[in-house]
Amino acid sequence: MTDAPASQPVVRVEGLVAGYDGNVLLQNINFSVNRGEVFVILGGSGCGKSTLLKHMIGLYEPMAGHVFIDGNDIVTAEGDARRAILTKIGVMYQSGALFGSMTLLENVRLPLEEYTGLDEEAMNLIARMKLKLVGLEASCGRMPSELSGGMQKRAAIARAMALDPGILFLDEPSAGLDPITSAELDALILRLSRSLHITFVIVTHELQSIYAISDRVIMLDKRAKGIIAEGDPKVLRDTSDNPWVRQFFRREAEPETEAA
Amino acid sequence: MSTVATEPAARAAGLALGDAPDGSRVLSLSGRLDSYSIAAVWREARAAVASASNRRVLIDATAVDYCDGGGIAMIVDLLRQPRGADAAITLRGLKPEFKTLLDQFDPRTFEAPAASPAPQTRTVEELGRATAQLFRDMRTQVAFVGETSSALWYAFTNPSRVRWKDVWYECEQVGANALPIVTLISFLLGVILAFQAAVPMRQFGAEIFVADLVGLAIIRELGGLMTAILLAGRSGAAFAAEIGTMKVNEELNALTTMGLDPVRFLVVTRMIAAILMVPLLSLYANLVGVLAGGLTMLSFNIPLVTYLKEVDSIVDLKDLLAGMVKTPVFAVLIAGIGCLRGLQTQTGASGVGISATRAVVSGIVLLVAVDGIFAVIYYILDI
Numbered sequence: 001m002t003d004a005p006a007s008q009p010v011v012r013v014e015g016l017v018a019g020y021d022g023n024v025l026l027q028n029i030n031f032s033v034n035r036g037e038v039f040v041i042l043g044g045s046g047c048g049k050s051t052l053l054k055h056m057i058g059l060y061e062p063m064a065g066h067v068f069i070d071g072n073d074i075v076t077a078e079g080d081a082r083r084a085i086l087t088k089i090g091v092m093y094q095s096g097a098l099f100g101s102m103t104l105l106e107n108v109r110l111p112l113e114e115y116t117g118l119d120e121e122a123m124n125l126i127a128r129m130k131l132k133l134v135g136l137e138a139s140c141g142r143m144p145s146e147l148s149g150g151m152q153k154r155a156a157i158a159r160a161m162a163l164d165p166g167i168l169f170l171d172e173p174s175a176g177l178d179p180i181t182s183a184e185l186d187a188l189i190l191r192l193s194r195s196l197h198i199t200f201v202i203v204t205h206e207l208q209s210i211y212a213i214s215d216r217v218i219m220l221d222k223r224a225k226g227i228i229a230e231g232d233p234k235v236l237r238d239t240s241d242n243p244w245v246r247q248f249f250r251r252e253a254e255p256e257t258e259a260a
Numbered sequence: 261m262s263t264v265a266t267e268p269a270a271r272a273a274g275l276a277l278g279d280a281p282d283g284s285r286v287l288s289l290s291g292r293l294d295s296y297s298i299a300a301v302w303r304e305a306r307a308a309v310a311s312a313s314n315r316r317v318l319i320d321a322t323a324v325d326y327c328d329g330g331g332i333a334m335i336v337d338l339l340r341q342p343r344g345a346d347a348a349i350t351l352r353g354l355k356p357e358f359k360t361l362l363d364q365f366d367p368r369t370f371e372a373p374a375a376s377p378a379p380q381t382r383t384v385e386e387l388g389r390a391t392a393q394l395f396r397d398m399r400t401q402v403a404f405v406g407e408t409s410s411a412l413w414y415a416f417t418n419p420s421r422v423r424w425k426d427v428w429y430e431c432e433q434v435g436a437n438a439l440p441i442v443t444l445i446s447f448l449l450g451v452i453l454a455f456q457a458a459v460p461m462r463q464f465g466a467e468i469f470v471a472d473l474v475g476l477a478i479i480r481e482l483g484g485l486m487t488a489i490l491l492a493g494r495s496g497a498a499f500a501a502e503i504g505t506m507k508v509n510e511e512l513n514a515l516t517t518m519g520l521d522p523v524r525f526l527v528v529t530r531m532i533a534a535i536l537m538v539p540l541l542s543l544y545a546n547l548v549g550v551l552a553g554g555l556t557m558l559s560f561n562i563p564l565v566t567y568l569k570e571v572d573s574i575v576d577l578k579d580l581l582a583g584m585v586k587t588p589v590f591a592v593l594i595a596g597i598g599c600l601r602g603l604q605t606q607t608g609a610s611g612v613g614i615s616a617t618r619a620v621v622s623g624i625v626l627l628v629a630v631d632g633i634f635a636v637i638y639y640i641l642d643i
Contacts (some may be wrong), residue, residue, distance in 0.1 A: 100608040116330070117299035125335040128293065129365055145607060163295055164328035195360055196329075240443075 008071075010035045010167055010199050012055065018048065018055050020260035024063065025051055027225050029220050035166070037199040038193050039212050040233070043220035044248060049203040050171055052095070052220065056201065057169055058082065059090050069167065087115060090160030094172040095154035098144035104131060104155050105140040109163075111162040130158040134188060150181035154188065161192075167199045175204040186212045207249070219245055273331075274323075275301045277308055285312035287338070290323035293331025302334045306341070314344045320351030332361050340367035404523075404600050411524045412531060423529055430533030434495045435541060441494065442487055446478075446545035449486055450552025453477060458560050467560045469569035474553035479575050480583045483546035485631050488590035491538060492623035496598035499530055500619035503602025504612040512603070527599040531592065538591035539584055546583065556571050586634050590627055605630040 009032035016029035016172040025046045033039040040051050054060045056067050058074040066073045071087050077085055098107050106129040112118060116203050118126070131137045144152055153173055160168055160259050173189070174182040176181050192198050193213075204210060210233050211216060218234070219229040229245045237249040246252075274290040287305055291297075311316055319338060324331070335351060343349055354362065415422045457470045501524055506512055515522045555566040601619035605611045637643075 103609055112295060116295045118295065118330075119303065122299070122302055122333065125337050125370060126330055129329065129333050129336065129371060132365065161329065164330060195364065252277070255417065 001140055008035065008070075010070055011039075011066040011201060012054065012066075013052075013189070014066045015069065015125065016052070017053060017063040018051055018060065019181045020257065021030055022061075024225060025222075026220065028141065029065065029226060031227065032229065033167075033199060035199055036193065036197045037215045038189065038202065040210050040214040040217040041220065042205055042207065042210055042217050042233075043250075044222065047220040047222040049220055050082060053169055053171055053201070057089060059088065065251070075155055087163055088165050088167060090157075090163070090165040090168045092156040092160050092168065092170045092173065094151065096144070096149075096156040098152055098155055098159065100144055103141050103143060104136060104147075104158075107144070107155065108162050110161070115163055125132070127158075127162065128159050131155070133161070135157045139157045150185060151178050153177070153185060157188070157192075161198075165198075170200065170204075171240045172204055173202060174204055174209050180206070182206065183211060184214070188212050219248065220259075229253045262427055274299045275304050275308075280318060282316075284316040284318045284420070285309075286318045286320055288320045288323065289335075289468045290325075292326040293324055293328065293334065295330030296326045296328055298334055302337070303339055305334065305560060309338050309341050309349065312347070314347050318349055318351050319349065319351045321351060321355075321358075324354065324358065325353070327361075329361070332358065332365070334368045335362060336365050336370060340370050345463050348392050373418060378432075400604065401600065404596070404603070407521075408522045408531065408596060408599075411521065411528045414524065415528050415532065422532065423525070425490040426529040427532050427536075430530050431537055433498070434491065434530075435537030438494055438537075438541060439544070439600060442541050443548055445490055446483065446488060446548040446557040447552040449482060450474060450478065450549035453482075453549075454553035454556035458557065459573050462560065467557065467562055468566065468570055470553065470557060470560075470599070471567045471607045472574040473563075474548055475575045478549040479546050479630070480579050481635075483549055484542040484587045485627065486537060487542045487628050488594060489508065489624055491534070491541070491590075492594050492627060493620050495534065496594045496619045496623040497616040499595060499598030500601040500605070500615040503599055504605030504615040507603065507605045508611060515559045517590060519541050522603070526602075529597070530599055531604075532596035534583045534591040535588050538594065539587040542584065542587045542590075545610065546580075564582035578643060582638055589630060589634075593626050593630060594623055597626060602611075 009130070011033040012030055013031055016026065017024060018026040021110070023210040025140060041052060043049050047212060049070055051060065055062050056074075058174075060065070066075050068090055070072070072081070072085050074082065074085050085187075093171075098104070099204065101111070102110070106125050108130050109123045112126060118121070128137055128140060131140055136151060136155055136158065139147065139151065139155075144155065147155065157168070170189070173185055177185065189200055189202070190213055193200055202209075203215070214233055217233045218227050220226065221228045221234070223244065228241055230240055230246065233249075236245055240246055240249075272291045273293050275289075276288040278286045278288065278291070280286050285308065287308055289301070289305070293301075315561075317338075319335065321327075321335070325420075327335075335354070339349055339351065341349065351362075451476050454470050457473050458467050460588075461467050461470055506526070512522045515525055550571060553563045556569075557567050558564065598619045601615040601622070605615040
């Protein structure tokens with residue numbers, strides 16, 4: 001759990017410019033995420049949601065700007081300072097990214113083995129408790145390949161929580177899941193947020209999930225190369241003047257270009 | 261009263277042991293209980309609870325400032341320890357914000373070991389499984405040989421249906437791009453052979469016969485075999501990895517559901533490229549190896565012309581053909597094994613690596629075995 005007081009942002013993005021090979025994909029990105037929030041980054045395909053997330057967790061180096069995690073800049077941090085920042089966050093990737101050669105218990109235990117001096121019995125107990133939190137305690141000894149997509153994502157959340165980070169980043173948690181499994185995952189996120197006060201930063205474009213779990217959203221748009229809206233998603237849906245925001249929330253297709 | 265405190269000071273987790281007036285053992289936890297800082301405290305607390313198995317134990321968490329999942333796990337671990345009938349273990353003083361997390365776990369449900377022991381497989385059962393796997397592999401290989409032969413025959417009778425663009429690309433990968441390594445290895449082979457033979461032969465004044473040895477050994481045997489072994493490591497592994505990755509990415513399924521035969525698409529092109537390139541590379545390796553031997557003999561005062569004349573006198577067309585006839589067979593083995601292992605790739609991160617390794621190992625073993633068969637046939641036919 002993070003030590004930041006409730007009023008202080010636990011994640012702050014300042015003047016971020018992101019892109020590939022000299023092409024700017026996102027520019028002038030500024031926002032912050034408060035402790036305990038379920039914060040959603042949304043937008044259409046190709047608008048740079050996952051790219052932004054990967055900059056926030058330090059996988060990509062921005063063209064300009066800073067990302068502060070608990071007040072520490074992950075962009076400039078190196079060595080032990082960077083490792084210290086990374087222990088404050090947990091990440092669930094779109095595919096789950098569980099290690100295929102390890103059981104679920106071993107997957108969750110891995111960060112504990114690397115970062116703590118706990119004995120094996122203690123690490124096993126912590127790993128089992130994390131798996132119980134996501135409803136997978138009975139599957140401790142199973143391999144990732146034996147699990148459904150939804151179970152893999154839940155196990156990935158358990159692994160991300162192994163060291164009790166205060167902030168969890170989830171990349172497209174609902175992608176590829178049926179509506180029931182997706183709703184179960186939403187319920188899990190809400191339960192973890194409410195009971196453990198974990199801050200969630202979630203990338204998604206699933207409207208049902210956005211309405212169900214988010215406290216606040218930012219919306220990215222590839223035409224604007226940046227943030228075009230910020231706030232409560234239901235308020236944005238009902239009151240936004242921005243045609244792109246309305247188009248997204250009303251699920252309207254782009255008008256087709258007629259042939260000359 | 262003993263106390264354990266862990267580093268660093270800012271994260272200190274503490275444990276103080278004492279006795280209550282009613283005779284209970286008291287474990288007073290304090291400070292910050294998180295996964296990074298509780299290892300020593302946890303061990304000490306577990307030992308203290310175990311040593312007081314016949315007394316009541318009170319865990320006092322009043323002085324705990326912070327407690328995350330690791331700290332909660334420690335408390336659960338202490339609460340679940342087996343106790344005597346009148347030796348209950350109780351917890352008091354844990355702050356409500358931490359109690360909420362603790363309430364999600366019932367210590368009694370964590371008594372059983374997490375991982376079930378690996379199933380004990382009996383030797384006979386293992387033997388049976390291995391034998392069944394062997395027969396499955398053999399059936400797969402026979403089916404693969406049949407499918408590939410059929411696809412090659414189809415390509416031979418319908419050359420316009422062959423994806424020649426892919427064939428030329430594979431030719432570049434297998435042939436042109438392998439030239440530097442083939443040059444290096446065959447040159448060194450020629451140098452080593454000549455040098456190792458020349459030193460003892462010089463004692464008998466027979467240095468000139470090094471040309472016979474190098475010429476015959478390289479042209480009949482080593483030029484083709486070394487080239488094939490090199491390509492098994494280089495191109496065979498590449499074929500297995502490429503096709504294996506395609507299988508993992510479901511590209512093979514995509515081909516199948518489009519009604520396109522993966523063997524015709526992927527195996528035939530690689531097979532044709534290998535059949536075209538391996539003989540050419542072998543011929544080139546022969547040339548480089550023999551020349552390298554000649555250059556080495558210069559240091560033994562044997563002129564290059566003399567060396568080449570001696571090679572010419574001992575090596576005839578029959579020897580060259582004996583060496584070259586094997587190379588298309590080697591090519592079929594290299595491409596066939598590489599592609600087969602790729603098609604057999606299992607899912608998972610290690611699947612492609614295992615396929616590439618199997619392609620190289622079984623490729624090299626088969627090459628040497630087939631070369632031995634050729635040697636026996638040549639001996640019987642007196643070639």
